[in-house]
Amino acid sequence: METFSQEQHQQQMADKKKVKDLSAIIIILAGLFAGSLFVDFVQLALGRGFSSQAVKTHALLETGGKTWVAYDDPKVTVQIVTDAECEACDPSEALVWLRRVLPTLEAMPIESGSDTGKLLIERFRVTSLPAFIFSGNVAESHFYAQASSLFEAAGGRYFFDMGKIGLPVGKYLTLPKIDDTDITVGPKDAPVKIIEYADFQCPYCKVFQADLNKALKEYEGKILFVYKHLPLSFHPQAQNAALAGSCANEQGKFQAYADNLFAKQDEWSKTAGTQKFKDYAWRLGLNGRQFIQCLDTKKYQYKMNADMAEAEGFAISGTPGTFVNGTFLPGAVEYDVLKQAIDAELEK
Numbered sequence: 001m002e003t004f005s006q007e008q009h010q011q012q013m014a015d016k017k018k019v020k021d022l023s024a025i026i027i028i029l030a031g032l033f034a035g036s037l038f039v040d041f042v043q044l045a046l047g048r049g050f051s052s053q054a055v056k057t058h059a060l061l062e063t064g065g066k067t068w069v070a071y072d073d074p075k076v077t078v079q080i081v082t083d084a085e086c087e088a089c090d091p092s093e094a095l096v097w098l099r100r101v102l103p104t105l106e107a108m109p110i111e112s113g114s115d116t117g118k119l120l121i122e123r124f125r126v127t128s129l130p131a132f133i134f135s136g137n138v139a140e141s142h143f144y145a146q147a148s149s150l151f152e153a154a155g156g157r158y159f160f161d162m163g164k165i166g167l168p169v170g171k172y173l174t175l176p177k178i179d180d181t182d183i184t185v186g187p188k189d190a191p192v193k194i195i196e197y198a199d200f201q202c203p204y205c206k207v208f209q210a211d212l213n214k215a216l217k218e219y220e221g222k223i224l225f226v227y228k229h230l231p232l233s234f235h236p237q238a239q240n241a242a243l244a245g246s247c248a249n250e251q252g253k254f255q256a257y258a259d260n261l262f263a264k265q266d267e268w269s270k271t272a273g274t275q276k277f278k279d280y281a282w283r284l285g286l287n288g289r290q291f292i293q294c295l296d297t298k299k300y301q302y303k304m305n306a307d308m309a310e311a312e313g314f315a316i317s318g319t320p321g322t323f324v325n326g327t328f329l330p331g332a333v334e335y336d337v338l339k340q341a342i343d344a345e346l347e348k
Helices: 006-046 052-057 092-101 115-123 136-140 142-150 203-218 238-250 254-263 275-283 288-296 301-313 335-347
Strands: 060-063 066-069 076-082 105-111 131-134 151-154 157-160 183-185 192-198 223-229 321-324 327-330
Touching (some): 115 131, 136 142, 142 151, 203 223, 223 238, 238 301, 254 275, 321 335
Antiparallel strands (some): 076 131
């Protein structure tokens, strides 16, 4: 008959305890797993969401007639500085586009007149509304990786310039400056100031110029017209024409010379070099020698460059682009639209 020593008995008891402890752990783990599945089932059945386990293991989930999709991008907040009283400042259209490229976006409207709005406008030098300020983690998104050049960082946030992708401006907060270097027609103290960014080789500018001349006559003494150069890159003679216009302005003949350039647009736009512009100066009675020297030395290149940079700052990329005081008119609007904008300013 085999007998157990005290040492063997103690070993047997220890082995039983290990088995008991292991069984308890297995039961607990099984319970947790079963519980997780039970939670998944109950939540799906009741349409109240998903457990953390389900979210971690599925990229697409459906419940309650809705489909939930997982994204690699982080949740990004965008503060939209706008003006509730400005109908054209409604950011809804822009948000539709933004959510297509950044589905994890959460929008937060900020009134431009609020303390937060004023701070954001100052910090990011915002010139127009609506303005879009993204949280810092936008830099971790695929959208930022593809469009980083359109973002400006400051204070851990990112300003996205929607004007550079063609979003229409709802409202300008600042206006172009007018100084002694600008080409102007009319009294400087006129109640209405019309500032046009234009290209002499642009056919739409040619059409619009006729309406502008009509307005200058109808509202004589009430309008200061300011012409700013925006020669477009795909118009090969536009820069030469702009420099010629400035040289004509130097002799007080801008309006006559500009009208001639628009009238003969089909003629000089097919040439190369500056000879045609010099010929027009002689024919219009300008001091030819002075004009030639001005044009050959590109005397007003600096002014043309400054106008172009200013237009870019206001997100104006096409011509004509016209301010009637604080109202911006894109393109060659009809005369009735121009007249309405002028009348509205005169009534203020």
